[in-house]
Amino acid sequence: MTLLNPADTLERQNEKLVQITEALMRRVEQKTEQSGVAYAQFERAALLEAEVRQRTLDLERTLDLLHEANAQLGVANRQTETARQTLTDAIETVSEGFALFDPDDKLVLSNSRFCKDLTDIKNALIPGLSFSDYVDLISHSRFLSLPESETSEHWAERRMLRHGDNHVIFNVSLIWDRWLQVSEHRTSQGGTVILQTDVTDIIRLERRERDKLRDHQAEMVSATLEHLNQGVCIFDANERLVFWNQRMSTVLDLPIQDGVIGGTFSRLLDKLSYEVTFSDTFDMGRLRNWAANRSGRRPIAFEIRSGTESILSVFAQELPDKGFVISFTDVTSEREAARALFEMNERLERRVEARTLELGDALAEAERANSSKSRFVAAASHDLLQPLSAAKLFMSSLSETVSDPASLDVIDKAETALGSVEHIIEALLDISRLDAGKAVFDIQPVALNAILTPLRDELSPVAEAKGLSLSIVPSGLTVKSDAGYLRRIIQNLVTNAIRYTDSGKIVVGVRRTALTARVEVWDTGPGIAPEDQRLVFQEFKRGDPARSANDGLGLGLAIVERACKTLDHPLELWSEPGAGSCFSVNLKLADAGSESAAGPVNGEPTANAAGLIIMLVENDEQLGRALLMMIEGWGSDVLWARTAEEALELMREIDLVPDMLLMDQHLGQGMTGLELYNEISLQEGFVPGCIISADRSKALRKECRRHEIDLLTKPIDTMRLARLLEDVSKRTFAILSETT
Incomplete structure (x- = not known):
C-alpha cells in the first residue's frame, strides 16, 4: 500500500509529500515522550523527504524533455505550415482546378481554379465539405448545362456512381458552350484527387474538324451518288428531300425542278402517281404508310413501270436519323433478258422432254431387246442341257460296257468335249441370269475348306498336266456367302490362272483381317498391263487373243465380276507385266458359333446300288x-x-x-x-x-x-x-x- 496515487501528476505527488512531511515534523516536535514510536515516525519522515527529492529530480528531467518536445513540435509545426504553404503555392501554379478529399470524403484543400466557372458555388467549397455535398452543389449550379431529358438529381446520382471507380475521366458541359474535363484519381491512403481541365478550345476545334470532315464526306457521298447508274433521293425524319441526284430526273422522267431540296415526300408521290404503275404486290398506299411509320421501318423492295416500256426496281431503307433513302434502278433490259431466257428455257424444256421420251422409248426397246436376249439364252441353254445331260449319261453308260482301249479313248475325248460344251452353256446361263438380275443366292455360313479341298483334288491334275505347281493352303475360316456361286468364283479364278500360266506355280490362300477373309489366287503368268486390267472382266475377252478357242470364250472372269458384285464380295486385281497376277475376293466372316454349310464336294460315282x-x-x-x-x-x-x-x-x-x-x-x-x-x-x-x-x-x-x-x-x-x-x-x- 502506498500513500501516493500513481495516477496523480508529479507536481501533485510532490505537493502531497511536502504536506505529509510537515505533518510528521509537527507531531515529532509536539511529543516529549522518548519512545520508539516517535523515532519511527522521524525515520519515516526522513525516507519521505529522500523520496520527495528523487521525485523532484524526475519532475525536472520530465519538464526538460517536455520543453525539448515542445521545441521540436514548434519546428515541426513551422515545417508543416511551410509545407502546406508550399503545397498551396504548388497547386495554385497548376493550370487545372485541383481538389483533395481525405479517406472520409472530406475536402482538405483546393486551389482557386477549382470550380472557378461555377461562381455560384465557389464560396461553398471550404475544407471539411463532404464529397456528396460537393456533387449536390455542382448538380444544382446554374452554370451546369444538362440535356432536356436529364434532371439535377439524375446527374448527381450518376456522378456518385462514378465516384466508386478508382480512375474516372469524363466531360461536363457548361453554359455558353464551355466544357470541363474532370479527372478523378484514388490516392494510396484512400483519398480522392480531382483535376478540372478547361477543354472548351479542344472540343470546339474537334467540332470544326468534324464539321469539315462531314462536309467533305457529304461531298464525297454526293459525288458517289451522282456517279451511280441509279436514281437516289434521300429524305430526313420529317419526310423532306435533302438529296436528289441527276439520275433521278432521267429514270423517273421528271423535270429537275421537281427535285428541289426541301420538297416533301408526299409531293413527289403525287407527281409519280400520274407517271408510274405499281406492281400487283405493292401500291401507293403501302408506300405512304411505310414512310409515315416512325416506330421502325423494314427495308422494302418492289417494281414499278414508268411509261409503257421502262421497268424500275425500287428499294427503300430507313436511315439512322429516322430519315430514309430510296433508289430507282432501271431493270428493263434485265427483265427483257430474263423473259427471253425464260422463253428459251421453255423451248429447251419442251425439246428435252421430247428427247427424253425418245430416249425412254429407245431405252425401253433396248431393255426389251436385252430381256429377250437373256430369255433366249436362258431358254436355249435350258433346252441344250436336256440332250447334253442325256449324251453325257449315254457316254458314261457306254464306258462301262466297252473294254477296247481305242474305244475308251474315243469315249473319254467325247466326254471331255461334252464337258466343255456343258461349261460353256452353264457360263452363258450364269451370265444371262446375273445380267437379268434373276440369280438366286442362298446366303449362309460356308466353310472355306469345304470348297478349297475339293478344288485342290479336282484342279491339281489339270495343273500337273501343264507342268504347273498348284498349291491350295487350307483354311479353317467360315464366311457368309452362297456356297455354289462361291465355288464357281474360286474355281474360275484358279482355272483362269492355270490357263494363262505357262510355267511356274499357282498359290491359293486366305488372309484374315478384322472382319473379312480375303481369298487370294497368285500366279506366275505373263501379267496384265494396267490399261487391260478392266477389259479382262468383260465377256468374250481373253488375256491372250492368240490362244485357241478351246481355252474358253472368256466368260469365266465376267461371271466372277458379276457374281462378286451381286454378292457384295469386293473383287481386286494386282498385276504387273512379267511378274504375274493376283486376284483376290473379300468375304465377310460368319458369326462365331454359326453352323457351317457343307460346301460342294466331288467324288467318284459308286456302283453299290444293286437290288434297288x-x-x-x-x-x-x-x-x-x-x-x-x-x-x-x-x-x-x-x-x-x-x-x-x-x-x-x-x-x-x-x-x-x-x-x-x-x-x-x-x-x-x-x-x-x-x-x-x-x-x-x-x-x-x-x-x-x-x-x-x-x-x-x-x-x-x-x-x-x-x-x-x-x-x-x-x-x-x-x-x-x-x-x-x-x-x-x-x-x-x-x-x-x-x-x-
Missing part, C-alpha cells in the same frame, strides 16, 4: 433313256414313267412301293414332280425322293427343303446321283436288317 427299285418319272425321251441305262448299269431296276398319271397307274398295277422316286419337276401337262411326290407320300407314306430340274431358283430349293426331298440340277451331276443311290441302298439294307 427306282421309279423314274421323266418326260424327256433321251434323258430318261440315258438315266435308265446308267442306273441299271449300277445294278438297280428302273420303272420308267413319262407322266405323273402313268407313274401312279404303274404303281397300282404292280402293287409295289419303289425304294426311291426320281422325278423331273416339269412333266408337261398335269402334276409337277413335287405334286406327284406329295400324292405318293399320302398314299404310301415316306418314300425317299429326288427332284430333277434345270430350274435353279431359290423358290424351288425352298420347296424341296420343306418337303425334305433332294434336288438335282441339270446337267445332272452323276457323282452326286451315285451318292444318293448309295444312301438309299444303305438305308434299305439297315431296315431289312432290323426286320430280320
Whole structure:
C-alpha cells in the first residue's frame, strides 16, 4: 500500500509529500515522550523527504524533455505550415482546378481554379465539405448545362456512381458552350484527387474538324451518288428531300425542278402517281404508310413501270436519323433478258422432254431387246442341257460296257468335249441370269475348306498336266456367302490362272483381317498391263487373243465380276507385266458359333446300288433313256414313267412301293414332280425322293427343303446321283436288317 496515487501528476505527488512531511515534523516536535514510536515516525519522515527529492529530480528531467518536445513540435509545426504553404503555392501554379478529399470524403484543400466557372458555388467549397455535398452543389449550379431529358438529381446520382471507380475521366458541359474535363484519381491512403481541365478550345476545334470532315464526306457521298447508274433521293425524319441526284430526273422522267431540296415526300408521290404503275404486290398506299411509320421501318423492295416500256426496281431503307433513302434502278433490259431466257428455257424444256421420251422409248426397246436376249439364252441353254445331260449319261453308260482301249479313248475325248460344251452353256446361263438380275443366292455360313479341298483334288491334275505347281493352303475360316456361286468364283479364278500360266506355280490362300477373309489366287503368268486390267472382266475377252478357242470364250472372269458384285464380295486385281497376277475376293466372316454349310464336294460315282427299285418319272425321251441305262448299269431296276398319271397307274398295277422316286419337276401337262411326290407320300407314306430340274431358283430349293426331298440340277451331276443311290441302298439294307 502506498500513500501516493500513481495516477496523480508529479507536481501533485510532490505537493502531497511536502504536506505529509510537515505533518510528521509537527507531531515529532509536539511529543516529549522518548519512545520508539516517535523515532519511527522521524525515520519515516526522513525516507519521505529522500523520496520527495528523487521525485523532484524526475519532475525536472520530465519538464526538460517536455520543453525539448515542445521545441521540436514548434519546428515541426513551422515545417508543416511551410509545407502546406508550399503545397498551396504548388497547386495554385497548376493550370487545372485541383481538389483533395481525405479517406472520409472530406475536402482538405483546393486551389482557386477549382470550380472557378461555377461562381455560384465557389464560396461553398471550404475544407471539411463532404464529397456528396460537393456533387449536390455542382448538380444544382446554374452554370451546369444538362440535356432536356436529364434532371439535377439524375446527374448527381450518376456522378456518385462514378465516384466508386478508382480512375474516372469524363466531360461536363457548361453554359455558353464551355466544357470541363474532370479527372478523378484514388490516392494510396484512400483519398480522392480531382483535376478540372478547361477543354472548351479542344472540343470546339474537334467540332470544326468534324464539321469539315462531314462536309467533305457529304461531298464525297454526293459525288458517289451522282456517279451511280441509279436514281437516289434521300429524305430526313420529317419526310423532306435533302438529296436528289441527276439520275433521278432521267429514270423517273421528271423535270429537275421537281427535285428541289426541301420538297416533301408526299409531293413527289403525287407527281409519280400520274407517271408510274405499281406492281400487283405493292401500291401507293403501302408506300405512304411505310414512310409515315416512325416506330421502325423494314427495308422494302418492289417494281414499278414508268411509261409503257421502262421497268424500275425500287428499294427503300430507313436511315439512322429516322430519315430514309430510296433508289430507282432501271431493270428493263434485265427483265427483257430474263423473259427471253425464260422463253428459251421453255423451248429447251419442251425439246428435252421430247428427247427424253425418245430416249425412254429407245431405252425401253433396248431393255426389251436385252430381256429377250437373256430369255433366249436362258431358254436355249435350258433346252441344250436336256440332250447334253442325256449324251453325257449315254457316254458314261457306254464306258462301262466297252473294254477296247481305242474305244475308251474315243469315249473319254467325247466326254471331255461334252464337258466343255456343258461349261460353256452353264457360263452363258450364269451370265444371262446375273445380267437379268434373276440369280438366286442362298446366303449362309460356308466353310472355306469345304470348297478349297475339293478344288485342290479336282484342279491339281489339270495343273500337273501343264507342268504347273498348284498349291491350295487350307483354311479353317467360315464366311457368309452362297456356297455354289462361291465355288464357281474360286474355281474360275484358279482355272483362269492355270490357263494363262505357262510355267511356274499357282498359290491359293486366305488372309484374315478384322472382319473379312480375303481369298487370294497368285500366279506366275505373263501379267496384265494396267490399261487391260478392266477389259479382262468383260465377256468374250481373253488375256491372250492368240490362244485357241478351246481355252474358253472368256466368260469365266465376267461371271466372277458379276457374281462378286451381286454378292457384295469386293473383287481386286494386282498385276504387273512379267511378274504375274493376283486376284483376290473379300468375304465377310460368319458369326462365331454359326453352323457351317457343307460346301460342294466331288467324288467318284459308286456302283453299290444293286437290288434297288427306282421309279423314274421323266418326260424327256433321251434323258430318261440315258438315266435308265446308267442306273441299271449300277445294278438297280428302273420303272420308267413319262407322266405323273402313268407313274401312279404303274404303281397300282404292280402293287409295289419303289425304294426311291426320281422325278423331273416339269412333266408337261398335269402334276409337277413335287405334286406327284406329295400324292405318293399320302398314299404310301415316306418314300425317299429326288427332284430333277434345270430350274435353279431359290423358290424351288425352298420347296424341296420343306418337303425334305433332294434336288438335282441339270446337267445332272452323276457323282452326286451315285451318292444318293448309295444312301438309299444303305438305308434299305439297315431296315431289312432290323426286320430280320
